[in-house]
Amino acid sequence: MSGPDLGDGAQRLVPRRPSAPDAVVASAAMQVRQNLVHPMTFAAGVLNPLMFLAIVVVPREERLAGADVTAVLSGVTLATFWAACVWGGVGILRRERWSGTFYRSVTAVQDARWVLLGKVAGATALNLVVVLASLAAGSLVLGLRPEVEHPAALLLGFAATVVSGTAAAQLVGSLLVVTRYGVALSNAISTPVMLLGGTILPLTFLVPPARWLSRTISLSWLQDFLASAATGPVAWWALGGAAVTTTVYAVLGWRLLTTMVDRARREATLDLF
Amino acid sequence: MRENPWRPVVVTSQFRIVAECLLFTLLGVVAGGRAGGDYSFVGAVFLASTYYTVSMISDVPMRDRMEGTYPQLSRAGRPPYLTFVVRSLPVVGAGAVAAVVAGVVVGAVTGRLDILVAMAPGVPLLVAACVSGGAVGLFVIAPAIGTRYDALTYNTMTALIVVFSGALIPTGRHGVLDALGGVLPLHHAIAGSRAAMDGQPWGAYLLAEMAVAAGWALVAAFTYHAMDRRGRTTGRGAFSS
Numbered sequence: 001m002s003g004p005d006l007g008d009g010a011q012r013l014v015p016r017r018p019s020a021p022d023a024v025v026a027s028a029a030m031q032v033r034q035n036l037v038h039p040m041t042f043a044a045g046v047l048n049p050l051m052f053l054a055i056v057v058v059p060r061e062e063r064l065a066g067a068d069v070t071a072v073l074s075g076v077t078l079a080t081f082w083a084a085c086v087w088g089g090v091g092i093l094r095r096e097r098w099s100g101t102f103y104r105s106v107t108a109v110q111d112a113r114w115v116l117l118g119k120v121a122g123a124t125a126l127n128l129v130v131v132l133a134s135l136a137a138g139s140l141v142l143g144l145r146p147e148v149e150h151p152a153a154l155l156l157g158f159a160a161t162v163v164s165g166t167a168a169a170q171l172v173g174s175l176l177v178v179t180r181y182g183v184a185l186s187n188a189i190s191t192p193v194m195l196l197g198g199t200i201l202p203l204t205f206l207v208p209p210a211r212w213l214s215r216t217i218s219l220s221w222l223q224d225f226l227a228s229a230a231t232g233p234v235a236w237w238a239l240g241g242a243a244v245t246t247t248v249y250a251v252l253g254w255r256l257l258t259t260m261v262d263r264a265r266r267e268a269t270l271d272l273f
Numbered sequence: 274m275r276e277n278p279w280r281p282v283v284v285t286s287q288f289r290i291v292a293e294c295l296l297f298t299l300l301g302v303v304a305g306g307r308a309g310g311d312y313s314f315v316g317a318v319f320l321a322s323t324y325y326t327v328s329m330i331s332d333v334p335m336r337d338r339m340e341g342t343y344p345q346l347s348r349a350g351r352p353p354y355l356t357f358v359v360r361s362l363p364v365v366g367a368g369a370v371a372a373v374v375a376g377v378v379v380g381a382v383t384g385r386l387d388i389l390v391a392m393a394p395g396v397p398l399l400v401a402a403c404v405s406g407g408a409v410g411l412f413v414i415a416p417a418i419g420t421r422y423d424a425l426t427y428n429t430m431t432a433l434i435v436v437f438s439g440a441l442i443p444t445g446r447h448g449v450l451d452a453l454g455g456v457l458p459l460h461h462a463i464a465g466s467r468a469a470m471d472g473q474p475w476g477a478y479l480l481a482e483m484a485v486a487a488g489w490a491l492v493a494a495f496t497y498h499a500m501d502r503r504g505r506t507t508g509r510g511a512f513s514s
Contacts, residue, residue: 038421039421039422039424039425040425042425043424043425043428047428047429047432050432051432054436054442055297055300055436055441055442056304058442059300059301059304059305059309059312059313059441059443060305185285187285187286187289188285188288188289191292191293191296192292194292195292195296195299200300201296201299201300202303205299205302205303
């Protein structure tokens with residue numbers, strides 16, 4: 001804190017407005033601590049990935065090997081990570097409303113959008129870490145050995161996954177928080193994305209028109225990029241596709257949240273937030 | 274029904290159920306071609322009922338706790354568990370309907386309506402599976418009512434059923450999977466359905482599924498009775514007056 005000298009040695013203390021990065025980091029850290037003890041983190045990050053790993057791998061007649069293992073593991077990672085992000089994004093915004101902290105965030109000195117962005121980013125990053133840890137354990141049990149010729153590309157892909165997941169979760173959360181059927185709608189969204197996302201279900205199993213729809217989902221690009229880290233060449237074009245779709249999600253999510261808050265201010269329904 | 278207006282329920286829940294049924298069927302195709310898809314389709318139709326029978330059924334006992342009406346229920350002339358069972362009947366019925374709707378839609382989309390028709394004589398198996406799913410659904414939520422673990426309980430049970438029931442992972446390959454599946458809902462009903470499609474008798478499978486349902490219903494009855502007594506005796510817990 002700092003302030004003007006009043007002449008007698010005393011200073012009027014003026015709170016320093018936290019910067020946007022400070023707000024994002026603090027919110028992310030807080031959300032990670034909250035989610036670490038939330039039971040749904042176990043359900044979404046451990047149960048779901050292991051369940052899908054089992055039903056994708058065990059029924060296969062031929063044993064998976066090499067690059068196929070990498071493709072399957074990245075597919076299960078992305079599919080279950082997506083489901084966790086949708087659930088988490090909606091859940092964060094809804095809890096903010098229920099607990100009354102959304103209203104306070106909107107009227108606070110720091111832009112509420114940065115606070116929410118930090119919370120969603122923290123939850124998303126934690127989701128990915130938990131999903132990866134679960135699948136690593138599951139792979140050991142099932143004897144799966146992924147092939148990774150380009151580990152740096154794989155790490156870059158994971159980072160891109162967190163960014164994309166954050167943007168998507170923020171967009172979906174903002175869309176669904178305005179309806180009382182948000183939880184039900186988030187349930188309805190998660191499975192179709194698993195169908196169309198090109199993750200656990202390869203795009204070749206979809207009819208051609210559906211494949212075009214898949215390309216509006218960042219997961220399909222991320223899956224191509226992560227799978228290419230197995231044997232190369234690295235599919236940088238896929239990373240570009242993921243960047244474009246993620247940017248669209250981020251811009252839409254940011255605008256939607258802004259519109260929602262502005263409308264609440266105009267209609268004097270901010271105390272309902 | 275008044276608490277669950279049909280439009281959002283149909284649009285969201287049934288949409289998700291159909292999408293899951295389709296996803297599981299197509300994963301079977303990925304794993305084993307056309308035959309793999311046929312195998313998974315049968316299991317996926319049964320699994321479609323669990324959204325209601327294992328997950329949504331948790332609302333039945335939780336509602337009384339949330340709205341503070343449990344004390345009246347506890348002091349009534351009959352055990353609260355009986356009230357929960359009767360109130361659960363529409364949910365169990367909804368599970369059966371959801372499974373049929375999912376089967377029709379996914380069967381039409383993937384060209385497997387002939388399999389659905391072949392499954393039709395085994396409808397009692399689907400009913401038994403829904404009843405056993407409902408019994409286990411009422412059981413798993415009981416210890417979690419009033420805590421943050423409610424969603425975790427039925428999600429865990431659903432995951433166990435998906436993996437161990439033989440719906441998507443063929444039985445007879447792993448002794449542990451089969452042993453655990455034998456005490457879980459859907460396992461015997463799905464096996465009976467496949468036997469019925471092969472022209473084999475399925476009565477024993479129906480009896481086995483009903484035995485599983487009775488077993489879980491008994492366990493649930495004991496659990497609710499114990500929790501009700503604890504609430505009356507100690508004045509603590511989700512079932513205290």
